[in-house]
Amino acid sequence: MRPRFYRAFRQALPAVALIVGLLALWELLARLLDIQEWLLPAPSAVWSAGIDSLQLLWPHVVRTLVETLLGFAVALMAGLGLGIAIDLSPLLRRAIYPLLVASQTVPTIAIAPLLVIWFGYGLLPKIIVVGLVCFFPVVVNTADGLRSASSDLLALLRTMGATRGDLFFKVRLPSALPMIFTGIKVAITYSVVGAIMGEWVGASRGLGIFMLRATNSFRTDWVFVSIFVSAVLSLGLFGLVNVVERLLQPWRFGRQEHWEELSK
Amino acid sequence: MRPRFYRAFRQALPAVALIVGLLALWELLARLLDIQEWLLPAPSAVWSAGIDSLQLLWPHVVRTLVETLLGFAVALMAGLGLGIAIDLSPLLRRAIYPLLVASQTVPTIAIAPLLVIWFGYGLLPKIIVVGLVCFFPVVVNTADGLRSASSDLLALLRTMGATRGDLFFKVRLPSALPMIFTGIKVAITYSVVGAIMGEWVGASRGLGIFMLRATNSFRTDWVFVSIFVSAVLSLGLFGLVNVVERLLQPWRFGRQEHWEELSK
Amino acid sequence: KRPQELEPVVLTLDWVPNTNHTGFYVALEKGWYAEQGLAVEIQVPADPSAALKQVAAGNTPFGVSFQDEVTVARASGIPVVSIAAIVQHNTSAIASLASAGIESAADFEGKTYASFGLPIERPLLQGLMQCEGADIDQLEFVDVGYDTFPALVAGRADLIWIYQGWDGVQAELMGVELNTVPLYGDCVPDYYTPVIIAGESTLAERSELVSRFLAATERGYSYAIEHPVEAADILIKHSPESDAQLVRASQAWLSDHYQADAPRWGVQNPTVWRTFVDWMVANGLLSEPIDADAAFSNAYLAE
Amino acid sequence: MSPLAVEVEQVSKRFRVDGHIVHALDGVSLHAAEGEFVSLVGPSGCGKSTLLNLICGLMEPDSGTIRLQGDTLPRLGRVGLMPQQDLLMPWRRVMDNLLLGPEIQRRDRQEAEQEAQALLPLFGLEGFAQSYPSQLSGGMRQRAALLRTMLAHPTVLALDEPFGALDALTRRGMRDWLLQVWERFGQTVLFVTHDVDEAIYLSDRVLVISSRPGTVALEVNVPLPRPRIQTQLDTLEAAHIRHRLLTALGL
């Protein structure tokens, strides 16, 4: 356990160092330049505001996390499904791709009233917004990834009498995995902001609501607390995806052999 | 010229058919269900509103397009630069990646006041917002794409005495191109919305402003006109990226040989 | 009544909870809605025009809107009616930093105004400036959205629209000295902002519900008028994310303005509506006049 | 009489290579009876791999017909191909690569794995079942590819230079094993090689393909008795056949 912990620590060190450095710089500038707190609070102020508001914040965080996870699950399924469908049918690709692109150009607030009217103020509209925000990178990376499979390998499987399903599960999907995970990493990064935007459609709880209320009361320190929390959530989710990526692709992330090490 | 035009037409047909079908359905539902126009105008209403407001809309569109293109150019350069930097230095990867992820979790409106204070109401803050919204998919796809280069090929070049630059330009970059373009496609799709969100930070012209004013005057038809325009812009840009992708990778998109055709 | 027998009712606010909404929360906290057999749920959207759309769509029976918005909406055929004025007079003002030395609308010339992007802003400012013989064309407009205050403090704009009961109080708390030119005066017509709205169908079909709702709400605001400190605490309890100090100070300021010179809280004066419609038509904000008397109603307020 | 296992009739195939046309095969006819071992030799680039691809059904000829077991039904899945490039899947361990065929045929995995496991030592892959292909030597990869093909139990085998990357000793072992399997299960084999002795040692019949555009330049029966042994290559009969083949190949 010991060396493993030590390794994880060493891995995280550069990021921690950089972040601490940036925070220190910001603190310094905030004090030296005497920036008004309601405009840009110093990290120390944000920190103590965070400590103070922990209790207040907690239910909002839970709510946003639930929305994020559910919405992301939807986005993942929709993204993979559409990406696969697009890859399987050139007709579908041509028919549906433009619509998908167009779907990303609709600002959430433009359809917010419709969302509320159709789906109310519950979880559903937030899940929809997160889904809309996140599914697109997954679709594009999945479709492009599936297309990148080696045609020679596909040919070999076909000589073995492989069905379309075989080709898909044994060649296309494994070949596409690296790109699919890239898409998922982009998507999960957007998911928390997606949930926050979803809350702005109308909600009574969630980080987005907290942020809005804090903004309105000129509690910029609280706004930054919520930004900080959403960053932490995103990083956690992103890290999780990275772990899954490594677990699912041992041939890419296995213990490095001498050869590979050097050829970097 | 003739057959080429014909081919392009046939390529576009499924998308056009689907879109026309959906619009027809929407029109039908709007009429049958008697949906109030201010809530969800029928396509015909949006169309005539679009025709009427063409003159009004034009300067806004130009402005948004300029912001989009400039912002996207910034995003592209930043994205490629950071992606490359991350790939070149494992230290940088560990130090900076978390920050990049965190940067995506800051809702634009939360930093809008800061943007306005530091950069005013000119083009700059919009470019920054577009850049912030778009650079992330490019970074992740570039970094992951560069990592996907064949280590055997890299080894071969090293035996030839290749410099790091050689390795990069002759192996890593060409291997990464497919993934980089996937990232660019995702990014360009977000760029127009990015510009619109940038305008909400504060502006006096642009599609976002038009949309805001239309929302405030309950001119939902105009809101939809601007959504439609932004969709068209996005599609055009997306198409452009696709064309460039094909031109830059003839070995992937060359005229299909029999073998490749069949092995699909 | 037992909770499950209460009639569920949704109220959509115009914006996050603030002292404009104190009465609702007091009524809720004190159980006065429940006494009327209502289980009121308060919803908070991020877009001020959302409430009107929700009410018009019949999605929620009650909402918070503004007279100008209601007028424009009715002109567009959206059937909503203002049923109570939350604040009797327009408490808005055009604010500038005291250091800028802008004393009256005459000084607006050559300045920059950070606008929400609402169509009504320009004619109102024009009215103010004309009164002082100044030219609106000498004032530059920049659309900023709803977060105008930082723009003013940072010097990116010289003039902003403030609600004296909120932003004005906040500025005072922060020690930012502002010069204000109030909108409520002789230069431009007064109007009700904010108001409680309901859909025409709700009024026609469930008038008794509307009366019950307003009865409890009126009690809430009356309480807020008489007990600003306690009322502020109730709002803070329901919106703990708001700054308590600001809420208390704002409440102290606003409690006097809810009813002001009106005979009772919530009553709307037909003249205000008619004058404002005419003014809007005259300034091109409406293409045709609407029936001002149909746009509001005092009928649901208790006698 | 049972139909011929493989019949290729007047088959031509052209490719388009950056504007100009490469004429790979021109009117090639050949056949292989049920259970026959037929070798193809010919200069590099003459169209041998193309021919195998056509027979497997990966391509359709520009003209001519190809029949398997007497019919012209789709050919995919009816001929077991060992491609020239080993095409092992980098994301699968060696064992999982080997079991590709049984997997696609929905056969019992455990049984197939036992079969594979038993053959690993003979193929010099003992102890490498759980490694990834990138950890194998060139020859080991080729042997893995051959084993993968064989484990699919095809009745018609198209082997494209299966022993190209092997040393003489390993090669001999593999040859003898292939003959044993063939004698036991009676598959029809189409065998591409550059080694004339190998072709003679293994085949019932050897075809020489001429250089591009590929046509059948010579067809030689190998009437050496079976089971074959190495020393048969030193007989006069073998020398005669070798001479004819080498001459046709221009040597």
Place this chain on the structure above:
Amino acid sequence: MSPLAVEVEQVSKRFRVDGHIVHALDGVSLHAAEGEFVSLVGPSGCGKSTLLNLICGLMEPDSGTIRLQGDTLPRLGRVGLMPQQDLLMPWRRVMDNLLLGPEIQRRDRQEAEQEAQALLPLFGLEGFAQSYPSQLSGGMRQRAALLRTMLAHPTVLALDEPFGALDALTRRGMRDWLLQVWERFGQTVLFVTHDVDEAIYLSDRVLVISSRPGTVALEVNVPLPRPRIQTQLDTLEAAHIRHRLLTALGL
């Protein structure tokens, strides 16, 4: 006396393959004088490719030392490697693949291209300069890889089965061309092959590597006079050498 071009001293190399250790090379010592042609033969998987990789500087030995031209400076860029897998870049046309070496060495492109162009017919690649590697046959790919290596003008060449995928005729042509080039430019050549006759025909010295863990099992000088001709392989001397090599290989 000028220093030896390549000196390998007591080199061992182990790999970790899914938990257990593969002992690829165990105390291998060999050398090649300036301008010497040394062949390596040995069973598949005995570590020949690993040895070449070590010499090129792609890996470092676990123990032992490797010297080039008498020094132990970094070796990358000093030995021209032709890898066993052809490793042509799929995104470059054949000509651009060929010019990789000159490009990395920042040589004049036009000159290099002329040189390449002139060699295309000999390598059977005429008309394919503008095609992509996926459009070549297996042997054509290998020849392209060889030509690519040669165009980099290395003074030490490490060729890993360069003729594995070629038919006998093409192979002979390539061999003779290689000898010609070698005689003209006097490179030091390390040549891995499975063909004992090829090793004898080409080399000054042949090393037999034993099966894993690889050690040098036998070293044979080939005192046949140069320039070599095909018929020299039929001499008694050649037969004797062949016999010794085959015995060492277990044949």
